[in-house]
Amino acid sequence: MKRLLFVFLFIGIGLYSCNKEVATLSKEEFKRKTDSLVQARKQESDAQAKIDLDHRIKIEVKVMADSILNARMQRARRDTLKPVAKPVTRVAPANGREQGAPVRTIPADLRKK
Numbered sequence: 462m463k464r465l466l467f468v469f470l471f472i473g474i475g476l477y478s479c480n481k482e483v484a485t486l487s488k489e490e491f492k493r494k495t496d497s498l499v500q501a502r503k504q505e506s507d508a509q510a511k512i513d514l515d516h517r518i519k520i521e522v523k524v525m526a527d528s529i530l531n532a533r534m535q536r537a538r539r540d541t542l543k544p545v546a547k548p549v550t551r552v553a554p555a556n557g558r559e560q561g562a563p564v565r566t567i568p569a570d571l572r573k574k
Contacts, residue, residue, distance in 0.1 A: 486494065
């Protein structure tokens with residue numbers, strides 16, 4: 462019996478709520494309301510995009526800086542490893558050394574003055 466009472470109570474509340482008239486908006490009110498909602502969403506979206514951009518820039522800058530630094534270090538290593546001139550090897554005369562022992566000399570243009 463109690464269940465039946467609750468069923469009729471809910472049916473009555475449902476029918477009563479359906480009888481209310483819905484307020485209609487004029488075109489100007491509708492446009493004003495939608496514009497305000499769109500503006501609020503746009504501001505939220507722009508704020509989130511700025512946060513995402515700042516985060517992404519931090520990541521991208523680190524990667525770019527590392528690649529530039531690695532390229533410069535490789536270039537510096539390559540430039541320092543280039544031989545300037547090959548040392549000249551001559552066979553020394555027998556002056557206390559073994560006959561035919563090679564002696565390394567520095568080319569004249571590389572000698573300290």
